[in-house]
Amino acid sequence: MEEVVMLATVPERVVIVGGGIASDACAAELRQSGYNGSILMLCGEPWRPYERPPLSKEALDDKGSIEERFFLHPESWYDENAIELRLGVHAAGLDIRQNTVELTTGEKIGFDRLLLATGGTVRKLWIEGGEAPNVHYLRTKDDALSLASALTQGSRIAIIGMGVIGAEIAASARKLGCNVTAIEPETGPMTRALGSQLSNWLAGIHHKHGVQALYGVSVARFVMEDGLVRAVECDDGTLVSCDAVCVGIGIIPETGLANDAGLAVANGIVVDHQNRTSVPSIFSAGDVAELPAFDGADRVRYETYQNAAEQGATAARAMLGQAADNTGPCTFWTNQYDLNIQSAGKVSDEFSIVWRGSMGDDGFVAFFLDGERLVGAVAVNRARDMAVARKLVAAKIDVKPEDLASDVLPLRSLLKALSKN
Amino acid sequence: MSNKWIKTCNKSDVSEEEPYCFAVSAEKNIAIYKLDEEFFCTDDLCTHGNASLSEGFQDEGIIECPFHGGAFNIRTGEPTSYPCINAIRTYSVKIEGDTIMVAYDGE
Known part of the structure; x- marks a missing residue:
């Protein structure tokens, strides 16, 4: 209770750590809800918040189209709404007694309410060659541009993991005329998201579009030559020759800051139905937040666009003491072919x-x-x-x-x- | 360029539950809505993502984008929900007999 009493009833300084959808939605909702205080958004990447969904689709097969639809808002929108963006900065520490965030530069920034929307980093394959220049992971704009340059007509692309990202990359790569071989330990693409019947159906779609898929097998090792991966050897002995490898095996939530500060952390930063963490002045939203599931029976972490946006908005209203509830169902979309x-x-x-x-x-x-x-x-x-x-x-x-x-x-x-x- | 009235669809083609998508050119579609016995028209392409608003969910005067949950006021084109922040273009509509006419300047 003591901590609740310490909360400023009307916040004047909101700091947002992270520059993705959840952060942007939080800032937008704060202004929509009548908040007049300061908003500072700390973005780790060197640009303002942008759309991630196109990175595995339009960004790969139509690079030219991406710039105009890439950013969530024009730069002027942040000025008009008095949202201060600090780009390319990283929080190194969080002091929950002083209510300050410390940047890697040593600068300390005070807040009345804080949003941790730190997202996640791609899970990497920790095998020899996992960091080779022709092994691609996909999370950021830079990742997408690097991957796009590898997806040339006729190139042999090995996709490791046929979750949503792997399946979308497979579709984009086929559209670009690449020879695509997918390696997936489950029985089909997107089994976790779709269940087995729809996964089997989607496997047929990818097959029809010329994706060669190896289901039920895992990667054993990379065959290296001159520092590049030349083939992927599977655990059943199959050898997949390739010019480039795309790995889509999920993300690891960025909970370090919360963890070090002593916030409750499980499979993500633990929040309630209003996206409030175990510290009342601190909220968390998006891929990094673990919240009560829709049916209340469980706790879940969603990695989807709509949920990130809704959680960011929920946190904003809760910061202002307004009605807020994030317990909607998980929703997502994907475009393939x-x-x-x-x-x-x-x-x-x-x-x-x-x-x-x-x-x-x-x-x-x-x-x-x-x-x-x-x-x-x-x-x-x-x-x-x-x-x-x-x-x-x-x-x-x-x-x-x-x-x-x-x-x-x-x-x-x-x-x-x-x-x- | 001055407005030119173009013939689109019949009144019976549009219901309050299903907006009508009309192609004004190879690149451009417009969406026509029925609302309280009146008809309205906007661009079909969402200002946020690559989605067709006529495929969206119309709830009285609001059209919800079928992809990201953004929404617009059908009468004014103003965005009403995140992530849409840019207004959608609206077009004047008039009725001639059973035909819905839209003021479209070719741009």
Whole structure:
């Protein structure tokens, strides 16, 4: 309780550590919510917040298009909203008694409220050659530009990991005419995000587009020559010759600052449903934050755009003492080839699936049911259905499978029935 | 360039639940909305991402982008939700019989 009393009731100085979506959304929401005090955003990279989703898509196959749509906001927006950006700076320490952040330069910056939106760093392959110049990881704009230069027509690209990032890179690389071989220990692409049925379907799509995939195998070692990886040897003995390697095996949340300062940290910085950490003046949002799951049964860390934006906005409102709640379902989208895949809520083999349309169609929706309870949905090329499905999932309702499956019955009628209850 | 009224779709093509996407050129689509028996028109391409607003979720006077959850006021084009911060262009609409006419200057 003592710490709560120490909180300035009306904050005058908000400091945001991190320069991604969660940070940007927090700053935007602070101003939208009427906050007039100072906002200082400490960005580790040398540019203002930008869109990460295009890095595995448009940034690779159409480099020229990226600049205009790359940044979240024009530079003038930050001036107009009195949001001070410090670019290329890194926080080295956090003092939770003095309420200060210390930069690597030694400079100390005081705050009334702090947002830790430090994101994550790519998980690297710790094997010999893992740092070779033709081994690419993808997290930042610089990573994308470096990878793009390797994806030339006819080049042989080995993709390690067919999660969302690996699968998107595979699609982009095929579009650019690369010879793509994917190596994935699971049974198909994006199994964790889609469940096995949809993963099998997506495996077929990648196969149709010419991706050679090795599922159920892992990397044993890199075959090196002149400091470059020339082939990937798999644990079943298969040798994949390559000109470049792309590794997409996840991120490690950047919890160091929080950990050293004594904040509660588990698989991420532990926050409540308002994105507040174990220290009341300090909030955390985005890829680095571990929050109560949508169904309250668990704690989760999401690595998605919408969740980062919503959490940043939630933290902003909570900083100001306004109503704030982040317990919506996890949502994400991915674009591969001519497919737009969107997902909301829980998607797992433990649930039964009701299909609206079928997997062979140009577009379809898979609803995931736990008994009669709708817990998740995946839509392929059905963005409009997905907008409704997201709201249905968020409503935590019981549904009749035949209503979801009927293409005659508009999904919106289910939503309307809901609002009448 | 002065505005030119162009024929788009019929009134019956547009519902409050499904905005109508109309191609004014090979590169450009516009979205036509029905709202309380009135019709409105905006650019179809979201000012934030590469998404078609006519594929989005219309909730009374608000169109929600189908990709990132950003949203715009259909009448004014003003952004109403993050990450959209730039207004979407709107076009004047008039009705001739059953046809929806849009003032489009070719740009």
